[in-house]
Amino acid sequence: MGEDFEVSTDELDVTRWPWPHFPRVSDPSVGVDQTTYDNLVRYTKYASGAYQVLCPRPMGNTLVAQVRYKAFMDLVTSTQGFIARDDQREELVIAFRGTTDVTSILVDTSIILVPLKGPGLPPLDSSLIARSAEPRVHIGFLIAFQTIAQTVLDKLELQLQAHPSYTIVVCG
Template identity: 35%
Template sequence: MKITAVLLASVFSTLFTPTSSATVAANGMAVPEVTVASTTGLSISQDASSAYVDKCDNPNSNVLITQAAMIQISDAATGTQGFIALDRDKKEVVVAFRGSESLLDAYMDVKFDLVPFVVSNIGGPQGVKVHQGFLQAWNGVAKTVNTVVREYLKDGYTLVITGHSLGGAIASLAGITLNQDLTIRTGGVRIYTYGQPRTGNVKYAEWVNKYIGTANMFRVVNFDDPIPHLPFRTQKLDYLHHGTEYWSFTVSPSAMNTKKCQSVGEDPKCSGPSPYIRPNPTRTPHRSYFGLKNGLPYCTKETT
């Protein structure tokens, strides 16, 4: 099962620019104004595609050709893969995780029991629990990421963490781990995820919302993508998303049909109640965000 790739987010800061005023979409829904630059969307697609190659010295050469230093991260035991980029112009350390691609990734996806949050010497507050498989996937590379980020996160640099699908869940876990371990100032970590599945329970969502801040999280859901609705919420498994959902509520997303949802809980007026949801990860809305399909590498120097 090949679900899709990771998203490198050094260019994500201009993807969504919500304002206080509202507009009305063609379907009558009131939505905040959300600026979506087409050139940025193309860059995101190229960055996502570049994550499929084993080594991409400069993902998306139109953006990161001389400004970024790349470090690959991977763990054979869990299948976790990604990279770290240092963007000196934007003063950002970017950590990106690949989405599900291998059978090992799929195995991690279905280990959906909720377990206590424990990463190295970092433990969550009482009652915080997360998806067992996602936690194992993050633990496989957590030490490496922590060491590299600790070295480069200085001189006013901010941390951007991103991923798609499984990669989005890992990005969430990485964000709160690094926030707690490195004592990063408020606003010093931003998380951008696409098609992220539910990652933890209610207390986990509350913890992440509090310490990362809902204004610093962009959890994008494309139309009727089914993966953000998994694992299912049950009486035993009280999964809940953290903030903040940005929902593209038509098959052809644009500024006029992308809605910024409520920052706490799962907004009933966004993707949650969609009647089209089906648990099928091969659906186009999960494989292609903003109409741009991932899979092709865009690297200045490609090594396979």
């Protein structure tokens, strides 16, 4: 599929990043709590800003970087988004645009499952591989991720050095 990526934890300590946390709901008929709902609305607004040609102040916050597409394996993924810094909530928000054109449709519909590995991701646990439980992802999304991953990680590293207590939110 292309070159493998190696991550140096000396350069960026990804082990301190928490994996996604999803709130537990004991009674599904109740739905999500108000805070979760408000956050879903908030981050949906961030993601909608990624469709703009330029979003200089996402949700009124600091634009850290505009992420544009690069070529990967002679395939232009058209992956786009931005990184915003919310100093009030102490968050770094990575917002991605969704499917908008034929190129992104082709990438998004590449649904063969492959092992989840790439820049910034922890190494695969051999015990998971032995149990055939290794994390897998659609190849199209992995290729799209890999085309912008190093750019995003470099920008995040600089922001986390300046703001070590900030959490990272990914939406889109």
